[in-house]
């Protein structure tokens with residue numbers, strides 16, 4: 001009886017410590033999938049959305065190199081994760097049957113891409129700096145599926161964009177540290193591509 005209660009005491013003192021370690025990384029908050037996830041995937045679904053295979057033209061818009069790692073709550077790499085992104089073109093048009101004016105969209109923009117995170121759990125996309133469309137602040141949609149069956153759907157925003165505070169999806173995230181996890185801080189992609197931007201966004205699935 002005595003040893004049992006000692007074990008109980010140990011368990012209650014160790015647990016909060018463990019939780020403190022697990023909280024080292026703030027989880028990337030989930031966000032709505034929205035209405036424009038592809039119903040049919042483009043023939044070219046790779047991680048370069050700016051260049052469609054078989055087309056000479058490059059997508060219109062400002063290029064953004066989006067990269068990062070998929071991590072668990074303790075910061076450990078989650079290898080084998082599949083990362084998907086989708087977004088509108090430089091005119092604000094999605095490649096989706098529910099998109100009014102879809103026929104005017106930039107066919108040189110892939111609109112959707114996916115990549116399997118590598119052995120270091122790193123992922124990388126060449127895509128566009130997102131633009132606003134009616135009712136929404138600029139954003140990139142993401143879905144992540146880990147090898148152990150975890151799922152996360154969310155959206156990435158441009159840090160400091162004045163339209164964020166008026167966006168009903170962005171505003172649903174109240175916590176400042178959670179917001180940091182979905183705000184992209186852009187820097188010139190020096191040495192990578194002239195005129196392009198780059199950002200590093202770790203995805204934390206806690």
Ligand SMILES: [Fe+2]
Pocket residue numbers: 034036136139141
């Ligand atoms: Fe959207």
